[in-house]
Amino acid sequence: MRTVYAASGNPTDPLSSIRVHKRNLPKPREGWVRVKMEAVGLNFHDIFTLRGMGIHEIRYPMILGNEGAGVLDDGTEVAIYPNLGDPDFKGDETIDRKRHVLGELAQGTLAEYVMIPKRNAVPRPQGLEAKDAAVMGIAWLTAYRMMFRKADLRPGQTALVQGSSGGVTTALIQLGSAAGFRIWATGRTENKRDLARRLGAERTFEPLAKPPYLVDAVFDTSGAATISHSLACVKPGGIVVSCGIHSEGGSTEVKIDLLHLCANQISLTGVYTGTREEFVDLLNFVAAKGIKPHIGKVLPLEKADEGLKDIWTGQTEGKVIITI
Structure with missing residues (x-):
């Protein structure tokens, strides 16, 4: 499958670590689901990964992308909730000491397919398109x-x-x-x-x-x-x-x-992202109010480096979306 990943962490020249190459399809895991990605929002967190910054040690090569929207194997249209962590943690999951987001310890979303825990695949409200849902996670x-x-x-x-x-x-x-x-x-x-x-x-x-x-x-x-x-x-x-x-x-x-x-x-x-409950509320609020997230640029997967450069150099005007 086609992917965009960080080959290593480079604190001073993060863009030099970007690679656009094919990698093996993700392997099935019990309790996880496969998502065929449609759109992914780029974030400054991707720059952190390229620089080698994070609250956990990053294991390279690491597919970039923390959020996105796609379709499950059964046809369900989903938005991806980005947080993972201790499945036995009780309470506000954003303060779980084992918390992390996709693209940090687990491979990210800038790929044709991604495997995520079932709870992280949240059905999209009616009318919320993939490109709009793709920016919701981070x-x-x-x-x-x-x-x-x-x-x-x-x-x-x-x-x-x-x-x-x-x-x-x-x-x-x-x-x-x-x-x-x-x-x-x-x-x-x-x-x-x-x-x-x-x-x-x-x-x-x-x-x-x-x-x-x-x-x-x-x-x-x-x-x-x-x-x-x-x-x-x-x-x-x-x-x-x-x-x-x-x-x-x-x-x-x-x-x-x-x-x-x-x-x-x-x-x-x-603030560190939000809870899954807040994510569901956000999706419903955006859909109910008819909010169209401001998207400044839409690029194909092969040009993700262009969008990451915009983020690194402060040239964005709203979210940068990668379509797959």
Whole structure:
């Protein structure tokens, strides 16, 4: 079968590790199902794999891709829930110490076929097309958990999204506007800020600009480049929700003003994807609201490296989709 995989981890030149070659079909496993892939969403996590970064040691060669949509052998159309872990873990599976996503310990979805646990193959709601369902597993599920589980916003409240053209940030803008929140967003260029407005943002700003008033929540995907600004923009008692280290250099070390954090009782929390229950709720919400996820580029499997380059160089405008 045709696949796109990481041959090794290369911290400084991750794109050099991309390979597009045929590999053997996945072998059947008890309790797992085979999915004929139709579409796969690319993510910054794929760059982490190419760089050799992860919470687990990655065994190369590793097929890339954490999410996607396809068809089971019996014809059922499914969206893929990306999280795997300890099958005996009880509670919130996103804090299972053995948790991992497809493309990390188990081979990923950038292939003609993938084998996944049966629970990870979630039937798609009627009307949710493969390309739209393909982006739900990582970026959209992360955004859904950030907004509805962690920030717990109410319609009419204001949230600032740090960014306007990435997978998570476009998902936050679209989900938040559909839910009745007042969404503000930052963007490095006028084109990016215009995209945010077209997706539902009420107001947009240049990066690190001071907003006209403090907001109820800030969603931060960049990390070191924006976290101090995010903390400065939230009102007393508000929350900053972080999901990534996507800024240039990918530094995981930041400095924050603890006096400001404590005196204003600001919550700072992180997010790692979401639960299967949240994934099902997300699919149903998107289908019920008729949301069309913003897809910036669609490429065939053989050109997946082009999409990964866009992510690595920060040239995306919404999600990049690979069709198979």
